[in-house]
Amino acid sequence: MVRSLMNVLSKSLYLSGLLIVNAVYAISSTPVDLMSMPGSTVKLDGDSTVRKYTANAASVTIVGKGALNAVSKSASAAKLPWTPLEIEMTLPITSLTSGERTLDKHMRENLKSEKNPNIQLKLNHFYFSGADSATVHPLKATGVMTVAGVSKPLELEAMTAVEGQKVNFKGKKKILMSDFGIAPPVLMMGSLKTKDEIEITYDVTLSPKP
Numbered sequence: 001m002v003r004s005l006m007n008v009l010s011k012s013l014y015l016s017g018l019l020i021v022n023a024v025y026a027i028s029s030t031p032v033d034l035m036s037m038p039g040s041t042v043k044l045d046g047d048s049t050v051r052k053y054t055a056n057a058a059s060v061t062i063v064g065k066g067a068l069n070a071v072s073k074s075a076s077a078a079k080l081p082w083t084p085l086e087i088e089m090t091l092p093i094t095s096l097t098s099g100e101r102t103l104d105k106h107m108r109e110n111l112k113s114e115k116n117p118n119i120q121l122k123l124n125h126f127y128f129s130g131a132d133s134a135t136v137h138p139l140k141a142t143g144v145m146t147v148a149g150v151s152k153p154l155e156l157e158a159m160t161a162v163e164g165q166k167v168n169f170k171g172k173k174k175i176l177m178s179d180f181g182i183a184p185p186v187l188m189m190g191s192l193k194t195k196d197e198i199e200i201t202y203d204v205t206l207s208p209k210p
Contacts, residue, residue, distance in 0.1 A: 032082055036062035037166060037205040042091060045201065048194045053103060059095040062204055063088055080137070081165045082208065087141070089121040103194075106185035110177075112148045120146040123156065136161050139169070147180040158202070166207045173200045 040062065044055040064087035093113040098104055111119075123143035137160045145154040158171035176196050177184050184194040 030068040031085075032066050032068050032208045034064035034066050034082075034084070034087070034206045035209050036060070037207055040204040042089070042200065042202050042204070044096065045199045046194055046197070048192050050192045053098050053100065053194075055096040055098040055104070055107065057091050057095050058097060059092055061090045062206065064206060066206075066208070068208075080160070080162060080167055082167070084126045084141075084167075084206075085124070087121075087123045087143075087206070089119075091119040091121075093117055093119060102187055103185065106187060110148075110182050110185050116147075116149045121154070145175075148182055150180040152179055156202075166205050168203070168205045170203045172202075174198070175200065 040060070042057045042060050044057075046053050046055075065085045066082040067085055068082045093108055093111050094117070096104070096107065098107070121143065122145075123141040125142040127140055129138055129140050139158050139160050140155060141158070142153065142155045144151050146152075154173070154175075156171060156173050158169040161168045161170070175198055177198060178196050184196050186193050
């Protein structure tokens with residue numbers, strides 16, 4: 001008799017637990033639209049046989065979707081005000097300026113900006129990795145980057161910092177222009193040759209749209 005009562009009680013508690021978890025998930029998975037905040041920056045750093053150069057993006061659009069206080073297996077995710085589900089960046093090639101007009105012209109030509117005016121990045125898988133602190137959490141994201149009409153899978157790493165409902169993503173990623181079918185610009189009748197490797201630096205803050 002006692003064993004039967006214990007089994008019934010155990011099953012009741014289990015079912016109650018499922019109901020509570022489902023209720024919490026239903027509440028905590030509220031979708032939210034995300035937008036980049038003023039001050040977010042993206043830049044490209046490269047090198048050449050003569051000097052290093054930096055191309056800053058004067059204009060970049062970053063939007064996304066998230067889930068407010070989403071339930072996650074990751075302890076870090078619970079520390080964020082929302083969990084990223086999808087992030088999309090659109091960077092007009094004409095907005096990239098290095099301060100060198102000739103280099104900018106060749107860069108736009110090599111990136112085929114007339115046919116493919118934007119560099120696009122779509123991220124749709126996010127997971128936390130490594131040690132974190134109370135306010136900073138290491139994040140990895142995977143998706144697809146499209147440059148000059150060529151799309152390639154990409155993995156990014158960022159450190160995230162929380163301030164209220166805002167989450168800052170800061171990190172760097174090295175890519176090769178040749179992976180996207182781009183020939184590194186050559187200037188000054190061949191005396192200045194840019195190197196194949198480019199480093200992308202991003203410092204982006206996202207927040208739910210008002």
